Amino acid sequence: MERKKWKLLDNENLAMKRLARLNYELYAIPELKENYNRVFIEYESKSNIEEVPEGSASAHLVFYIRHRPVVKESSASRLVLRCDLCSMLLSQV
16 A cells, blocks of 8 residues: 655745734733743754744745644643644645
């Protein structure tokens, strides 16, 4: 059985719109915004994510994974990022 190969589509414009909305929501809760930023710093220090240098996105396909901050009372850090990988798959239908 042949495996289907997925082609990622450029989703930068959609990602920037979602980020603007998320920033608006986080602005209302400063503690959550601080924790959200801390999670990204931690992910970058562990090489789980990387910043896309300005101008390099046009030379290479960059796919931004949709995510939301989720507060978990049982977690030590309390804030985790929940990725929505289904949005990637739905763009392929």
